[in-house]
Amino acid sequence: MRIAHFCDSHPGRPDGVAHSAALTVSLLREAGHTVDFYHPGPLWTLQPSPGSVRSLTVPGRQLRISTPWPQCRPADVVHVHTTGPLGMAGFRLAARRQVPLIATWHTDLLAYADIYPEIPIGAAWCALQLRLGWSPKEYAELAHRGGVRQRRLALLGHGMFTRMAAAIAPSAKTADGFATFGNAGPEICILPTPLPPADPPPPPHKKPAARTVVLSVGRVTAEKNPELLLRAFALVHAAKPDARLIVLGAHQGRARLVRRVTALGLAGCVDVLPPVPQHEVAAFYRAADVLAFASTTDTQSLVITEAEAHGLPVVVADPGLARRPGDGPPRFTCAPTPPALAAALCRMLDDDGLRNAVIRDGLTATAGYPPSVYLRRLVDLYHRHAGHDHLSRFCP
Secondary structure: OEEEEEOOOOOOOOOHHHHHHHHHHHHHHHOOOEEEEEEEEOOOOOOOOOOEEEEEEOOOOOOEEEOOOOOOOOOOEEEEOOOOHHHHHHHHHHHHHOOOEEEEOOEOHHHHOOOOOHHHHHHHHHHHHHOOOOOHHHHHHHHOOOHHHHHHHHHHHHHHHOOOOEEEEOOHHHHHHHHHHOOOOOEEEEOOOOOOOOOOOOOOOOOOOOOEEEEEEOOOOHHHOHHHHHHHHHHHHHHOOOEEEEEEOOEOEHHHHHHHHHHOOOOOOEEEEOOOOHHHHHHHHHHOOEEEEOOOOEOOOHHHHHHHHOOOOEEEOOHHHOOOOOOOOOOOEOOOOHHHHHHHHHHHHHOHHHHHHHHHHHHHHHHOOOHHHHHHHHHHHHHHHHOOOOOOOOOO
């Protein structure tokens, strides 16, 4: 069985989509499956790697835009990770070859639409590619912020879902959100991305005695809710003057974050650091007392799972992400408000019983969901649908 994967996030990009797609392809290939992986590559190169599609870098962004018409080989199953130009190429390939289309819904496009201008623009492109028959007035609704745009995006999501054999949700929260796209649609499979198999078991986590370190890992753009993080930490610092916040992974939006740190009077106790190679992140997990997760737009967040695997307790300001990939007791969550997040962080730092239970549950859950479980469930999904006669309703 030949499987074609399509992802608009280029390999090495510091985001969960690129990581998940690359890990999935790697696991499948190591298991002996034939996989074509189409992803953005350099615009000019003498020896392009297999699946590398010419792309342009977007100035000021860690983003590449690929040509929307890559040369694709036939496949038995098409797996799409994004809905950009390459994702739509996957839709076309599945329709042209009359093979099942499976999509992993990594990104909450409705939540991102008012933050990133490329979302509404890309949505218009998708609607054209899917031939949804929208009028000019309906396309224009994508330019409006708020409810009008959200309803139009929901209709686009419905159009995408009617063309899928299966939709993979990285979390139960994401699966619940599919209701926005209507009842009729593909099989829904909750299948979180696992941690890479090469990660060694972490040493036991020891709470530093010298100071209290609150860690945040990831982007600091608006959808990650850095304002909530900073306001909550200001309350923590007022209660614990020795507390320090480390924000790791700041790139786009770094200058604005630094200004907010200064405005809140936190300049002396907040370190804003750029992204580091993945193998260096583990040292930050081991040096911290708690991971503060302030985003409410994530569909899974690999950062949470990574922290749990390193024995670092996590406070999650999104009750929708309470369920762990390996099931077991729910995560420690709170409401996404500064007082609630600050109180939860202080409790995690002060309550040894709670802290030990959260660490134990996190280690147990990550150990109970190895890549082999993910791979087995994914391959079962492929075989289940590859054996069916999927006549796509997409007209290329």
